[in-house]
Amino acid sequence: MSHTENKLSVFALGGVGEIGKNMYAIQYADDIVVIDCGSKFPDESLLGIDLIIPDITYLIENSQKVRALIITHGHEDHIGGLPYILKQLNMPVYATRLTLGLIEGKLKEAGLLADTERILITSDSKLTLGSITATFFKTNHSIPDCLGVVFHTPEGNVVHTGDFKFDLTPVNEQYPDLHRMAEIGRNGVLALLSESTNAERPGFTPSERIVGEHIMEAFIKAKQRVFLSTFASNVHRLQQVVDAAHLTNRKLALLGRSMVNVVKIASELGYLTIPEGMLVEAGEVNRMAPERIAVLCTGSQGEPMAALSRLASNSYRQVDIMAGDTVIMAASPIPGNERNVSRTIDNLLRLGAKVIYGSGSVTGMHVSGHASQEELKLMLTLMKPTYFIPIHGEFRMLHHHGLLAEAVGVEPGNIFILNNGDVVDIEQGAARQTRKVIAGNTLVDGWGIGDVGNIVLRDRKHLSEDGILVVVITLSKTEGRILSGPDIISRGFVYVRESEGLLDEAGRIVADTITKLQTENVNQWSSLKISVKETLGRFLYEKTGRRPVILPIIMEI
């Protein structure tokens, strides 16, 4: 798609119509600035797929125009695509200190650190990116060091909020910069892109402080050890756990790779303050007096290999949960993880632990990091945009965010609910959405980026449901008779030892089919294969009600 006119274009390569894999682009004439580079996890229909990242065909085709990749914050749905995307297209990466710290860990693992230009920014930075100038404003969210971005273009200013809430009593002084937001609004916002995760949720998201108070209460009440599991990246919450442990005179152990990793980076960069000598090794936990130790661990989503799940199933090598210990689940289950979280809680209760879970007012061990409806209206009111593009969310979230925008006075015709790839073009003050760029899911499987397509996935689905039956037969090229076989091998269909009769009968049916066709002088492999598949498929369905993949292998010698 050529794009040389002097117009402003805004589009998503990921993040609208879905949760995760955020990637947006602002283009003015020959300058493209990309915002965020997220990944998301596949749902259960994408069998064997490890990760989904945005399809960046458009950026690759316009690589000489891409001026910058700006990252708003360090969550996986904003940085998780970097190790794969940067292999496809090298871009200079702009981010704040903590965000860069987290990114650098990823790039190192992927062997991309040396080749990637990384530029540290703050909320006071001003970047000249061709015809686009970028400035920033502080927001707060469930990870420190988040930014919103203002793109100053000849056509007008475009604001991208990143993820945010308005926590007016934040931990560690991470205030949202209301005054700068007001100033941005006063100077005129042509288009606002604002996050929609909680657009269906009425009210105002509670402050992270509330969680701190509940954590403190639980620590004070606990007579034995306290285990707390949360997202490692929620550094504010980690700080509150550190504070509660300190106040109740407990040492702190860290379990889980990402917990150890984030605590290290956040402490080194000054986002997390841990008293000298407070941290102890996992191996110490079982040896310490139960009222003198607390444990911060991964696994709040019930991930089977994470620390908490292993503790719950009594298979963590160095640490045991004892009856009477307190376990705090300081996170809500992300949709799709409910079963794993429930299993973890059940296992902990079976061990006799007191488990505090649920985000209700009763336990209050979790608050969202995202703006609820009143905060979304606050952002819209501060920015007073002419055009509004809700981002970060599935369709119904974007739809509800659109209704909120209408409610605070944005013209209904100026609200664009986009699909990934839909382009909003703004020229001489007028916006239209008529064209598309390529956008979609790139599937990551093992080392492969984008090499697994629909045929492979369909086969996996079919294999997963009823397994496979391989039928091997060798024919004599000269005489046309069966030299060996049919041998039948089953995987995932029936257990051979218990189904010998069935498989023997299947073998006879194959032999009969082939002999009969050869008597009729049908010798093409393709006809033989189709007949074997059909006859055998019908027989197996009648006998078992299942339709395994049937793979006839006919060899001629």
Next chain:
Amino acid sequence: MSHTENKLSVFALGGVGEIGKNMYAIQYADDIVVIDCGSKFPDESLLGIDLIIPDITYLIENSQKVRALIITHGHEDHIGGLPYILKQLNMPVYATRLTLGLIEGKLKEAGLLADTERILITSDSKLTLGSITATFFKTNHSIPDCLGVVFHTPEGNVVHTGDFKFDLTPVNEQYPDLHRMAEIGRNGVLALLSESTNAERPGFTPSERIVGEHIMEAFIKAKQRVFLSTFASNVHRLQQVVDAAHLTNRKLALLGRSMVNVVKIASELGYLTIPEGMLVEAGEVNRMAPERIAVLCTGSQGEPMAALSRLASNSYRQVDIMAGDTVIMAASPIPGNERNVSRTIDNLLRLGAKVIYGSGSVTGMHVSGHASQEELKLMLTLMKPTYFIPIHGEFRMLHHHGLLAEAVGVEPGNIFILNNGDVVDIEQGAARQTRKVIAGNTLVDGWGIGDVGNIVLRDRKHLSEDGILVVVITLSKTEGRILSGPDIISRGFVYVRESEGLLDEAGRIVADTITKLQTENVNQWSSLKISVKETLGRFLYEKTGRRPVILPIIMEI
């Protein structure tokens, strides 16, 4: 397990430590009475499995002692196992009128109707089942005609609540019989088995009437057609939809097989009153004035093939959703169904429908059919049991129900949190839980009941993740050289046309491996196969990061 002593035993064959597949048993001396015969759906780890039912080995081994199968109500988690279980063991089935109506439909489909003795009971029935006498009491729940059961035994009385709530303003006069419950309690309850689905939920579950009021409001407000999707078995709710349609002068169409089926049975049996001439065929909907028609449909869980999902994706043949139509989702997503429900809502919104969803106070289109904590305490207080066995629920629900029982005065030592198969024996007034009977999951796959085991499931899992590679090679028995192949066939691993290079290289590696081994005079098939698997597996992992199932087929001619 022999069991001839005069003692009372209570156990679950399904339904504790899980949601679904309810089946309980009461045994006194040589008399066994079974309660309920449910099924449940497999989670995503049980690939290809259609349904899970209880393992009834114990009942089969003691078939001459089984006196009755009593069904408390007509939900799938209480009757869904019947078509499979009755094939394994023929038992006389006792149930109320609506429940029998629903059961008979199932038995007919399974060809079991003629051979199954069915006995109609009411809340006033009294059954003599060997040494056990059963009487009943009315409860209410999200389906009409529910019963709790009292088992009168020489050792004392055991009460099984079935599913219940205390809806004191029920639809269609389906009151819970508080007075009889009080009488049962006054006469002495040795052991109470009470359902635990909502044991984590504080308060008192709202009345179904509330939903009726909200449905009525939505019908009055709607300017075009109204679609409402709910569980077909929620006859009370169907009645309220009928009433709202009648009051707003709308005809009613039914979409979805189970909706049509339940409405037919419930109307015939007098549980649902539909005004003469109100029902119209699906084909009429598009032809009628939008304000004169309402539609009741299946698909409230976002099931891909159900009516609402097909309406939402614009693929229902006879009916279209028009912009401005109102769609009411009168159900909460069951855990595991969230993604499908969200997708359905998104699709409906894209069509321009007004979608009312969510069970919060804002929309109020759904209330639970299960007792919350205050109602569970009410039941415990009415029954005043000596021993308490919480049933119907995952471990944490049973655990919380146990805490509620303690709170209302049951001795902590008299509360038994069971696993399926754990037996509580009560003899001379004293209860002990020391022994087990066989219990577990029987997997239904196609026509097969219990023939898919761990090996087959493990294979399906492996196949689903990285697919399969079949390597076929023919060797000469006499000369030991390769006569044909290696031929490599891939399913679900990589797409062959795009990976020819990889597969060619794989073929060379296999040929080299075999040639090398034969030079070394290694000729056993097993050694050849293991070498091919190892060498090829290593090569493929290095190249792709994936570990497909490798199936070497070596034929000697």
